[in-house]
Amino acid sequence: MKHISIAIDGPAGAGKSTIARQIAKELGFIYVDTGAMYRAMALYFIRNDIDSSDSKKIEEACPYVNVSIEYKDGEQLVILNGENVNGLIRTEAVGNMASAASINKSVRLKLVELQQDLAKKANVVMDGRDIGTYVLPGADLKIYLTASTKERARRRWAELKEKGIDADMNEIEKDIESRDFRDMNREFAPLKQAEDAIYVDTSNLTIDEVIQKILLYYQKINQKRK
Known part of the structure; x- marks a missing residue:
């Protein structure tokens, strides 16, 4: 029997990871955090003083980077060359490097192969960013999740504040616009809504409302499969 795949795409700060993780939990599926995989590669580049604009060095480094996802006691672990880097890949610096480095075709091809295999x-x-359009074009359900830049900036600001980190909301919004x-x-597999993806704007929705909406879409497509 063919395995079921759900693709959730969207810009930075739209809530993709939070929503995808909960949907996977509700359905008993495996959650694959592709953003974390890109962040792990970005961490490797930062540690090795490789500039995000140095395409040649990034390409040369790719064969030396191994990123995998493992599950232990229900927790997803992102493994970079044998090291659990869960606690190191959520900084702004790593996020910016991941966005910039993901433009490099070698980076994307290396991780896409692993994602498709999973x-x-x-x-x-x-x-x-490109699950429904490039990584899993045959996904059973595709969602394009987004929110206004102001709302995405507000969420990120609140997240940082909760962690005790001072941040300027206007600077966060500018950073989000730049990443968008x-x-x-980008030339290779840019962020865009797949033609058969369902558009979901989360600006005025709670997390639970978004989850229930997507689960309803899943129930509809699952009924058609039977």
Whole structure:
């Protein structure tokens, strides 16, 4: 029997990871955090003083980077060259490097192969920028999740504040707009809504409302499969 795949795409700060993780939990699927995989590669580049604009060095480094996802006691672990880097990949610096480095075709091809392999082995919920358009074009359900830049900036600001980190909301919004532009205008597999993806604007919705909406879409497509 063919495994089921759900693709959730969208810009930075739209809530993709939170929503995808909960959807996977509700359905008993494997959650594949593709953003975390890109962040792990970005961490490697930062540690090795590789500039995000140095395409040649990034390409040369790719064969030396191994990123995998493991599950232990129900927790997803992102493993970079044998090291659990869960606690190191959520900084702004790593996020910016991941967005900039993901433009490099070698980076994307290396991780896409692993992501596609995971989808062949299990029922998955996968989120990212190009899941429905490039990584899993045959996904059973595709969602394009977004929110206004102001709302995405507010969420990020609140998240940082909760962690005791001072941040300027206007600077966060500018950073989000810059990342959107890079993601939507990169030459290889840019961020865009797949033609058969369902558009979901989360600006005025709670997390639970978004989850229930997507679960309803899943129930509809699952009924058609039977």
